[in-house]
Amino acid sequence: MTTIAELPPGFADKVLSAQSTFRSVMDAMARPGSVQRIVPMAGTPGPMMRGVAAIALTLFDHDTPLWLDARMAESSDVVKWLKFHTGAPVIQDSSIASFALISDGALLPALERFALGTSEYPDRSTTLILQVDSLDAGQGFELRGPGIDGVATLRASIKPADLFERLRVNETLFPRGIDVVLVADDAVVAIPRTTRVVSKGS
């Protein structure tokens, strides 16, 4: 049981910190595969990384239903912290979630279980925020797509290992699809629905 007395604090400077974090996430989305840093830091509850905590404080509010993976959902620290600082409703039904927080890639459900948007409103899809082990070491990925001049290279150790294979549903669904934000500590990489993984090195 967490009482409010033990809750980690939010941003020290709400407006500037949120603006700075928003900028990092926007740059990451605009340049898929590039590693952006999140500078402002807030308290981190339970299994949540500090980058994810900053993104939560920036993007979540009472209009963005959240879906949490089992590890996050069973941590009362995380649920209470999100409720206190963001007011976002935590829901069980992943198909209507605006954001999904995944702390353990092994717990990522089939992507079809999330909101994919509609042809009229492709923006009404779930954005996955996935905590990964590392975004500067590990397997090599080559990315292509809008926002990338030629080919971008990403080295990352990501769970689940077949994430990019699973994301190929985006090719057939377009303009619908799933956007992914990968976070390792304070590093952020975005894989929007238009990005294709062209080859994999070791």
Add this chain to the structure above:
Amino acid sequence: MKLSTIIDNLDSASSVDRVTQQNNQQAQRKAAMAVLAHAEAGEIAARLRAFALPAHQDLRTPENGLVMLRGRVGGDGAPFNLGEATVSRAAVRLASGEVGFGYTLGRDGEKARLIALCDALVQSRDFSASVERDVIAPLREQLTIRRKQAAAETAATKVDFYTMVRGEG
């Protein structure tokens, strides 16, 4: 309660004590809020400046928002939305763990933070007496004086309609 039953039920008696204590604290916080919400931010800050504050941090930095004010037709009829009012809120945590909340009308975030700080101090075992004595009691006195003065000024403009009618007739 007879003494014998108290001794027989020591456990339940002490839990009753805890509940009363909690209710007392609730009442104290409520009373403090009633004063602080009507005080000026500068007045609260001036009182707190003379106060040896314990270490504290902002759990929720001051933020502004809107609340919908609801009215009732004729005071007790169907509810309707009267309009929105700006409010500020903040939450402060003392190093010893007490968390205070401050809500106030208007956009003065600093005032909300000071109220939250006072609320946390009121709950603290070490500071509740001194904050009541040095901050809240003087503010309460000022508030009472202001209210009495306003009431007196209003009372001076009272018109006796009976006299008016008689004057015409």
